[in-house]
Amino acid sequence: MSTVTAEAAREHRVTIRTLASRKRKAKPFTMLTAYDYTFARLFDEAGIDVLLVGDSLGNVVQGEATTLPVTLDEVVYHTRMVSRGVRRSLLVGDMPFGSYQVSPEDAVRSAIRLVKEGGAHAVKLEGGKHVAAAIERIVAAEIPVMGHVGLTPQAVHRMGGFRVQGRGEARERVLADARAVEAAGAFAVVLEGVPVDLAHEITAALSIPTIGIGAGRGCDAQVLVMHDMLGLSDWTPSFVKQYANLGALASQAARAFADDVVNGKFPGDEHGYE
């Protein structure tokens, strides 16, 4: 009985082949960020296709202003936790700033850590033409790579802030970056903070799936940061749809607990041991 269940689960596992087939069939897929076991389990059970242990953990878990301080050790640690909650979803570990820029050899070493120690099925890195050699080297080590072009948060200082990319003359650069990522062997590419019509054009031009965030509905898939869509962030970007307000629920619960303790209502007799 348990063998049959395990086999059925394996059959339905999302792989990079599943995502390629979704693009061919024009069936959108989903990606959410996750940083721990509990949310990984919930999102996996909810049928989210891809779980990304994003370096956005620097913002939403650590409270940093940018993703730049996040270390490879930290992403490995969170990826390991998420991997324990994953049964069906494809698990992608994000490569943090400094873990792939120095050389393609460094990049492949970092990617191997995410797979070997973190349990990731694939890795993601930011950039276009400049990271093509790193992508090729990681793919040559049999690790699937997801690209990320447009607004790339690790380039915040080069961009002069978190701004939409690909308007005017920059349009050709973002398109060329997306093509370079595909040519280097990536299996999918995140399009972040680009105009809707450009995201549409890139999606039509590439044979690999595009995954949009703040890029409109013309992409093959959509991704959101879990804290934003669950109402847990202290600030929510305008492109986000908030599907729950867990932040308000958590504060309400904490206040109710504090009131009960102060007023002698908790613990009751039923909450103690004889």
Ligand code: KIV
């Ligand atoms: O780090 C992250 O969460 C990301 C997503 C926004 C795609 O890169």
